[in-house]
Amino acid sequence: MRLLKLVPDDTNIDFLKWRKVASAMSIILVIISIALVAVKGLNLGIDFVGGQSVRVEFTQDMPPIDEIREKVGDIGLGEATIQQFGSDKAISIRTALPDGDKAAAERAGQQLVAGIQKAFPTAKAGSVETVSGKVSEELLRTGAISLALAMLGISIYIWIRFEWQFGVGALGRLFHEVALTFGFFAVTQIQFDLNSVAALLTIVGYSLNDTIVVYDRIRENLKKYRKMDIVPLLNLSINETLSRTVMTSVAMLLALGVLLIFGPDVIFGFTAAILLGVFVGTYSSILMSTPILVWLKVGPHSFVPRTVAGMDGGERVERKDDGAVV
Amino acid sequence: MLDFPRWKTIGISIILLLGILFSIPSFLPEKTRESLPAVLQAKVNLGLDLAGGSHLLLEADIADLRKTQLANMEKTVRTAMRGETGPDDDIAIGELSTAGGRISFLVRDQAQLDAARERLFSETQGAGMTGQRDWSINVIDSTRIVMTPTSAGQAQAVANAMDTARDIIDKRVNALGTREPTIIREGTDRVVVQVPGLQDPAALKELIGKTARLEFRMVDTNADPNEAAAGRVPVGSEIVPYAEGEGSGAAFEVLRRQVMISGEQLINAQQSYDPQNSQPVVSIRFDSGGSSTFAKVTAQNVGKRFAMVLDGKVLSAPSINEPILGGSAQISGSFSVASANALAISLRSGALPVKMTVVEERTVTPELGADSIRKGAIAGIIATVAVLVLMIIVYGRFGVYACIALIFNVFLIIAIMAAFNATLTLPGIAGFVLTIGAAVDANVLINERIREELKRGRRPFQAVELGYSEASRAIFDANVTNVIAASLMFWFGSGPIKGFAVVLTIGIVTSVFTAVTVTRMFVAHWLRTKRPTSINI
Numbered sequence: 001m002r003l004l005k006l007v008p009d010d011t012n013i014d015f016l017k018w019r020k021v022a023s024a025m026s027i028i029l030v031i032i033s034i035a036l037v038a039v040k041g042l043n044l045g046i047d048f049v050g051g052q053s054v055r056v057e058f059t060q061d062m063p064p065i066d067e068i069r070e071k072v073g074d075i076g077l078g079e080a081t082i083q084q085f086g087s088d089k090a091i092s093i094r095t096a097l098p099d100g101d102k103a104a105a106e107r108a109g110q111q112l113v114a115g116i117q118k119a120f121p122t123a124k125a126g127s128v129e130t131v132s133g134k135v136s137e138e139l140l141r142t143g144a145i146s147l148a149l150a151m152l153g154i155s156i157y158i159w160i161r162f163e164w165q166f167g168v169g170a171l172g173r174l175f176h177e178v179a180l181t182f183g184f185f186a187v188t189q190i191q192f193d194l195n196s197v198a199a200l201l202t203i204v205g206y207s208l209n210d211t212i213v214v215y216d217r218i219r220e221n222l223k224k225y226r227k228m229d230i231v232p233l234l235n236l237s238i239n240e241t242l243s244r245t246v247m248t249s250v251a252m253l254l255a256l257g258v259l260l261i262f263g264p265d266v267i268f269g270f271t272a273a274i275l276l277g278v279f280v281g282t283y284s285s286i287l288m289s290t291p292i293l294v295w296l297k298v299g300p301h302s303f304v305p306r307t308v309a310g311m312d313g314g315e316r317v318e319r320k321d322d323g324a325v326v
Numbered sequence: 327m328l329d330f331p332r333w334k335t336i337g338i339s340i341i342l343l344l345g346i347l348f349s350i351p352s353f354l355p356e357k358t359r360e361s362l363p364a365v366l367q368a369k370v371n372l373g374l375d376l377a378g379g380s381h382l383l384l385e386a387d388i389a390d391l392r393k394t395q396l397a398n399m400e401k402t403v404r405t406a407m408r409g410e411t412g413p414d415d416d417i418a419i420g421e422l423s424t425a426g427g428r429i430s431f432l433v434r435d436q437a438q439l440d441a442a443r444e445r446l447f448s449e450t451q452g453a454g455m456t457g458q459r460d461w462s463i464n465v466i467d468s469t470r471i472v473m474t475p476t477s478a479g480q481a482q483a484v485a486n487a488m489d490t491a492r493d494i495i496d497k498r499v500n501a502l503g504t505r506e507p508t509i510i511r512e513g514t515d516r517v518v519v520q521v522p523g524l525q526d527p528a529a530l531k532e533l534i535g536k537t538a539r540l541e542f543r544m545v546d547t548n549a550d551p552n553e554a555a556a557g558r559v560p561v562g563s564e565i566v567p568y569a570e571g572e573g574s575g576a577a578f579e580v581l582r583r584q585v586m587i588s589g590e591q592l593i594n595a596q597q598s599y600d601p602q603n604s605q606p607v608v609s610i611r612f613d614s615g616g617s618s619t620f621a622k623v624t625a626q627n628v629g630k631r632f633a634m635v636l637d638g639k640v641l642s643a644p645s646i647n648e649p650i651l652g653g654s655a656q657i658s659g660s661f662s663v664a665s666a667n668a669l670a671i672s673l674r675s676g677a678l679p680v681k682m683t684v685v686e687e688r689t690v691t692p693e694l695g696a697d698s699i700r701k702g703a704i705a706g707i708i709a710t711v712a713v714l715v716l717m718i719i720v721y722g723r724f725g726v727y728a729c730i731a732l733i734f735n736v737f738l739i740i741a742i743m744a745a746f747n748a749t750l751t752l753p754g755i756a757g758f759v760l761t762i763g764a765a766v767d768a769n770v771l772i773n774e775r776i777r778e779e780l781k782r783g784r785r786p787f788q789a790v791e792l793g794y795s796e797a798s799r800a801i802f803d804a805n806v807t808n809v810i811a812a813s814l815m816f817w818f819g820s821g822p823i824k825g826f827a828v829v830l831t832i833g834i835v836t837s838v839f840t841a842v843t844v845t846r847m848f849v850a851h852w853l854r855t856k857r858p859t860s861i862n863i
Contacts, residue, residue: 003862004719009781055694102385106684110528126691128527135383135686146818153814154807161803198753198815198823202760202830205811209764209804213771216800244774251716251770252763255709259759263705264698266375267752274760 006250007243015238016231019291026176026288033183040186043081045193046129048143050097050136052077052109055127056116057090063120068093075115077108083191090265097133105130143197150201151178154208158215165296166215170208173289177207177280184276190269199270203277206252210245210285217241218293226300234290242286249282330850338847341839342734348741368744372522373751373825376699378692379522380530384495386488386515387681394680395475395483396424399449399461403429403473406445417442421470429473430466442471454478484515487679492517495534495682497675502533517682527689529664537637537681538672540589540657544623545631545643549580569639571660579633579640586623586632591616595673597666600658606666608657610673617653625649634659636669702755709759710736713766721773724863727848728769731840735765738836739829748832751825761833764808768841771797777863786861787853794846801842805834 046053062068065082068091072080077095084091095112098104109130116125131139151174159167181200185192217237225233256275263271351359352369359369374381400422409415418434419442433439446463453460453476460479464472475483488511495517496509508520521530546563559565559580567578594611612620623632624646633643634657641659661669714732717725739761743750776793784792808830815827852858 003722006720057694101683102685103683106531106687109687124691126694128687128689130684130687132685134385142818146814149818150811150814153810157807157810158803194819194823195753198819198826201811201815202826205808205830206760206764208807208811209767212804212807213800216803220796240778241774243777244770247720247770247774248763248767251713251766252760254712254716255759255763258709258712259705259756261705262701262708263756264701264752266694266698267756270753270756274756 005243006246011239011242012235013239013242014235015286016235016291016294018287019294022287023291026284029183030176030179033179033186036183036186040189042182042185042192043189045191045196046094046097046131046136047193048136048140050105050131050133051095052097052105052112052128052130053092053094054109054112054116054125054129055090055092056120057124057126058120058122059089059124060122062089062091065091068120071119072112072116074119075112077112077115097131097136102132102134105132139194143194147178147197147200147204150204151175154204158208158212162215162219163298163302165293165298165302168296169215169289169292170211172292173211173284174204174207176288177203177277177284180280181273181277184273188272190272195267195270196273199273199277202274203281206274206278207281207284210248210281211289213244214238214241214285214290218290218298222298222300222302230294230297230299234293238286238290245282245285249278252278330847335847335851338844342738342844345734345738345741348744349737352740352744368747370740370743371747371749372695372699373749373754374520374522374688374695375690375752376695376702376750377522378524378690378695379520380524380527381686381688382519382527382531382534382684383512383686384517384519384534384682385685386484386491386517387683388484388515391484391487391680392427392475392480395480396427396429399429399473399475400424402449403431403446406449407442417445427475430470432470436469439465439468439471446471446473451479453482481514488515488517490679491682494675494678495519498533498671499530501671501675502530516685523692524689527687529668531684531687532665533668533671535682535684536668536672537678538589538669538675539637539677540592540673541585541635542587542620542655543581543583543585543633543635544627545633546580546582547630554578554580566633566635566638566640569636569641569659572639572641579643581633581635581640587612587616587620589673589677591619592673595670597663597670598656600656605658606661606663607659608661608666608670608673610655610657612653612655614653620653620655621649621651698752698755702752706755706758710762713762717766717769721769722862723852724769724773724776724845724849727845728766728773728841730848731769731844732762732765734844735761735833735836735840738840739833742832742836743828746832748828749825750829753823753826754829757826757829757833761830761837764805764834765837765841767804768797768801768837769845771801772842772845773863776861780861780863786858789861790849790853794842798842801838805838808834 065084069080069082072082072093072095077098079095081094082091083094093112093116095108098108109128113125113128116123151171155167155171155174158170178200181203185196214237217240218234221228221233221237228236253275256271256278260268260271260275348366348368351362351366354362359367403419403422407417407419409417417438420432420434422429422431433442443463443465447459450459450461450463452458456478458476458478460476460482461473462476464474466472492509492511499507499509499519499521504521504524506522508518510518512518519530519534521527524530546560549559549563553559554565557565562583563580564583565578566581568576591612592610593613596609598607598609599605600607628646628648631643631645634641641657644658657669710732714729717728719725721728739758742748772793775797776789779789779792780786812827812830812834815823816831819827
């Protein structure tokens, strides 16, 4: 049986040739993302701004959104944010956090459910969520802390396991991916909630998974080919790991794509964000995390003291237990 | 590395078989599962977003607690100064005030200052580990005593109140007859209540949101209604508003401050019906002390009215037609059967020591949860099959090994989750799918490495050996980073995120085991028995 090869054997693509273009593009994308978040803002869910949200299911045909918006407005809780799910019979109605004590959100939630049931007798006001201002502040704070700590923690781990340049490279890459994901949330206006933070943390974890595979190969090659220039060495490492990068990405995209299409609509935004993260992550593994190492002047001396590297004249250092014909 | 001693093979096989065995109960319906031996009872719990139900986060009103604490100490001070043996033993005090969260009063006779201090000191208690008391007692201007609650004392008061509150909420929720509720303290001043399978949380909130402090107090008949309307009431009385919908027009009653009987003296409370008008009421029974007080007071006050006060609001103020001697009474008000029942439960379980407020609520209907499970399961199966097919197309025999390992991985994750009684949430299903992707990655790394080594001209044995050893390093590092991300999610995350982190962490461990160790066992077995001269990978 002939097996499928997603990437042909012995690729020798000069990826680093595009490093300036790619970096410029990445920087522009990051700036655009930040600008989008600043201008359009994130569609923050009640997890982070407080308020009340009700999922309404219509047993018969759903009235037009404008009519729903108007009738919900009449309840007296201010303007509602209405979001449609995958099905055409279910919507989520959200209203802003009312002023008042900490029980205000809970009372407003009851008011909202009662109001909806009165305005649309055929509708079922199902899942209700209310979050008070104090709790939402805490959730926002812990969400931000956990994201920052994850990025930092992982970078420090890489610094310990590899060298500081690699840690910096990882951090830079993570920043890039997280910024782009925020941009994605700003553009699509998909609700940004606790699940989105879980999505970001997943992207952070996955990205690093990818980075480590490439970095591990770079480290291996740096020890192996001590006289090789850094740029060709990085190219070699990327090419050697290319089929793995592509294969894993395809498997991940496949699994996530299925989840996106067939999975529950409640986690649509969550899945979409991770899907984008995997896509961007694959690009970053190839064109983003490696060029940083060129600028940070990684070389054989990063792992082997310079003097030893100089004394050892061999072009290729074989492993002692390696008896293979090369 | 490819040398697999028999004990290792047996060990791995046992782990895999146990994985399958312990994952089975989670797939079985409740009835069948209950007929299994006790060892096999553990199953994966479904989170509220999948099973449907209510999650409530309650926060204590600490300011309210401080107020109660202060009021109690004020009473204690008065009693302590009165002396035990009679009027000769009294210490005369004045200007008693509770302003600013402190108790301050004047000791009229300076000679008694030390004695007053002594008496108060014996009323305070140790708090915390440092030997601190719960109140500090200071003398100002050598005439005035100021008592301030210490931070250790306040912390202890909050902790005690929260423990009691948790127990009382537990009693109340259990009285609702729901299955497997979870009631736990969180942080310093919060309680989380999770009740699966609940359709309408309104009854639950009604039940646990009520402090249920019940008091019977006499109506002050001397108060002039006009004066009272202007806010002026006789000394020893106060204005207490009617609860919403009660009082038939009247907004308040003027009540004596002194409490005749309180809810603590109840031994039972039941929802029943008023024999005269068939309205739902709550029938209560007092303990012996309460019964005799009630009999005495009602005998002395025939023709007057008393008020039933719940959480600072008057429910009703009936006239005393005759002495009530049996030790039982009816609380009437505009109740529905449900609200009368809720009040009866609240009264039976005792009053909450502190007012609790719902600060977060998440309710998912069981239908939506069932829909999510169904769609999640379908997506999970399709995703797994798609990935399996891809692996076989790309890696052939090695792909098949990876697939078998992947299926074992699914069973192992479920088995471990069941063993830890972990909860599967909706993001958890996504975590499952993600773990499958990550498990594949380990095999991809190994197989790609084997391909590479073969290309370099190594013989099958060596290529496989190197493939596993060289790839393991990257697999290890990569998974440690994932564990870092997952553990942060677990520490900081709440609810659904935690569910995601649990699946991810378990999945990382099992996928490294199955993708590396289990596949290696298969590959080693194949290499030893078939001794292939070339590998198609």
